[in-house]
Amino acid sequence: MSTSIADERRLLTEDEYQKVVRSHYPALLEVARNELPGLARWLRDQRARMRGMIEHRRRVRRGKAEPRSAAVETSSERGVAAKKQVFARALKRVNARLDHLRAEEKRAEIRVRLGAALERKRKARIHHPSTGRRAGKGMRPIENPKGPDVLEPTAVGRVSQAVRRSQAHRDNKVQSAGE
Template structure:
């Protein structure tokens, strides 16, 4: 145990110490999710209780509230602030561990969904649609759907020929 544990031991009571030790990592990794949630609630309540005590003492010191009790309110304020920080650090560790557990559960759910989708895809019958008209045995001619032209074959080119004839007549008159 390093100096970190010793510093925490100085500030915590005998009842609080086992809970805070559970929030450190060798023990934190062995706790189940329900135990982690319970520990987080306890640490949060202790942190909130100390926060309220310190806030009340500051109000008394500033003169905003009347002192309650006969003890000197400024004595041990630094120790309470350190104790509050110990609970905050423990809560941070527990919340991080809970986040890791949530992420692992989320990852497992996603992988299970992907495995299920892959299994459904592999079990599904392959869909091969009919190819339609193809040139397998040989080409077959398809009937054209285009409408027939209005101009008959004998009249094709007659317009341009008429233009040539008219030009030839103009050229012969001019001369």
């Protein structure tokens, strides 16, 4: 289930919202390539912080940990979980943009390397070895060690048809004997 931008604004503080709003798509395309890893790192840290808060609250509820403060720990972790989801979705968008940019860079690098390889191939001297003083006799046929086929091709169909007929004749005899 997605969260609207208005819900994000309601859940986050102003400075958090300013960073998260940069992860939405028209603005994300304008973020510089070298700023994206920093934004992703910040979003990842915030998501981990929210996850830690949720886990701690669950441990307190089960009696496995001491509450940090009474007012904060008694409230539900629903808001914190929603906040964590906002950071997770923003991180997903930023990571997708980073992957897209890395793939473009990789394709450009491959294109440059292939162009250089093609240029080297075109510039390379073509090597055609000489035939020598006299041309050789070329390839010689190798005799088949198995010998010629035993049956001629037309006999194969005739034999298999005869087998079919005799089998049908036997099947008819068995049927008439069983009646």
